[in-house]
Amino acid sequence: MADKGILAASAKLAQSQIPTDVAGEFMKTFSAGVEAYEKEKAGIQNEVATYMRSLKTDIDFTSLSPEMEKATRSFLTQGKNEFNELANKVARIKDPSSEEYQNAVDRMNEIQREFSTLAGELSSYNQEKINTAANFDANAYSKGVANKDLIVHKNIYGLSEAGMAPVSIQKGHLNFNVDGELVRYDKVQGLAMPSEIPVKIVENAATFSGYNRALTPQEVNAQSIYLDESLKDSATLASVLFDYQKELPFPEIQKEFLDARNNGTLEEKLPDLIARTKDLILTGYQDAALEGKAAYDARTGTPDSSNDTPDISFSASSYVNPKGSNYKQPIPGRTAGESWIWDKNLNGYVYVDSFGLPIGPSDSNGKTVAYTNKNTIEGYAKRGLK
Helix, strand or coil, rough: CCCCHHHHHHHHHHHHCHHHHHHHHHHHHHHHHHHHHHHHHHHHHHHHHHHHHHHHCCCHHHHHHHHHHHHHHHHHHHHHHHHHHHHHHHHCCCCCCCCHHHHHHHHHHHHHHEEEEHHHHHHHHHHHHHHHHHHHHCCCCCCCCCHHHHHHHHHHHCCCCCCCEEEEEEEEEEEEEECCEEEEHHHCCCCCCCHHHHHHHHHHHHHHHHCCCCCHHHHHHHHHHHHHHHHCHHHHHHHHHCCCCCCCCCCCHHHHHHHHHHHCEEEEEEHHHHHHHHHHHHHHHHHHHHHHHHHHHHHCCCCCCCCCCCCCCCCHHHHHCCCCCCCCCCCCCCCCCCEEECCCCCCCCEEEECCCCCCCCCCCCCCECCECCCHHHHHHHCCCCC
């Protein structure tokens, strides 16, 4: 084994033989390299920190259920870890035009979009959960809503006996496992409320019953056009069929509608179901008018007549006198489809068209005027509006 003393002496001798200027240059180069490395490292760290600050979550965890919070935190943690790795890669790549750089940046942007999507869906979910629970409690949804849709909403909002369906998050979207089927939250359609259309249909029937005469072809045609414009989708038809079953009994069409919806042929059969429903409604309108006329004739002793316009000797006394037998009853107008209708808010008769819209006299401001003067009413009833 070599003598340690000899080795140490040899090393000292060798060091003494290195030119002084060469040693100095080496130390200066080495120091500059270390300084550049530290500067580059600090720059990368700063760049990564900037990227991480740009990754926003904006999620309120206080309103989330334990299951939803767990799924959300897991998704965010995975996304942040991946984002951090990509940020480090991007900060080290010198060529921004390289495919590796572009792929990393694209994925970072995608993660940011997923976080933003999740924040939006959670905000919507929290509000809709409150609204849906209130609507179920109030039995506010249309009776025409499909049972399977009710089940989906109860499960995703935790309103069923089993609680909230298992939730997962994919690409920022909430997904619920409802009876083995994956339901994506943003694809769930809201449950329909009762439509105003069946209400209007029932009201029109009552109005026509008060005409005390048969409907004219023009009036029937006007209602046909109205129904064509109103009955355009399955949700409205479902409301007409199921929300007012007592007033609008269509059992045969109800059954066909349910069968078609269950077997997936509703879209195909919808036009025929709508057309048949419309025909039944128009027939109901005409029957209501004739029944009203028959009751009026029996009450007043008026013989059956096809004359739909008031007699020239018509007297409005019994309609405007609180003690009259026809007090506040509708008064047919001279023009087909028009009539005097008692307006309880204005406390008098208002002249209206076949749709119940005021077309009678108005004041200087354009507001409808109600009348109780029998001469005025008789005059319009005899002559029509001039």
